[in-house]
Amino acid sequence: MKKEVKNWFDSAQYDLETAEHMLSTGRYIYTVFMCHLAIEKVLKAKVEEITGKTPPKSHSLRHFLKLANLEPDEKMLEFISKLSDVSIVTRYPEDFEGLKKAYDQEMAQKYFKGTKEAFQWIKQLLSP
Secondary structure (H helix, E strand, O other): OOHHHHHHHHHHHHHHHHHHHHHHOOOHHHHHHHHHHHHHHHHHHHHHHHHOOOOOOOOOHHHHHHHOOOOOOHHHHHHHHHHHHHHHHHHOOOOHHHHHHHOOHHHHHHHHHHHHHHHHHHHOOOOO
């Protein structure tokens, strides 16, 4: 694995582990935020791998799917799209108290589970 790709991947793996720690400590907003970041970075690893260029500074997971020429099944695409959308409110909360209520343990667990599945799918598409 090329050094730059490995760097993106290692950072993505670190963020996935951080999401798990945030989940176990009840920091559910950050669980979702770190889930998004993990998928963003593993997708950037794939973009770097196939283009040989540093991925653009963006947070759009759908954009990175296109740049990486990845076509997830409908269920995974729906999950990744939703994760991309919900991460916006974790970055720029307009109602923090409402956000804390909305991002409860059940929601955070669903996002973490989906993130692990998406992460594994992308990981297996990276060259060793």
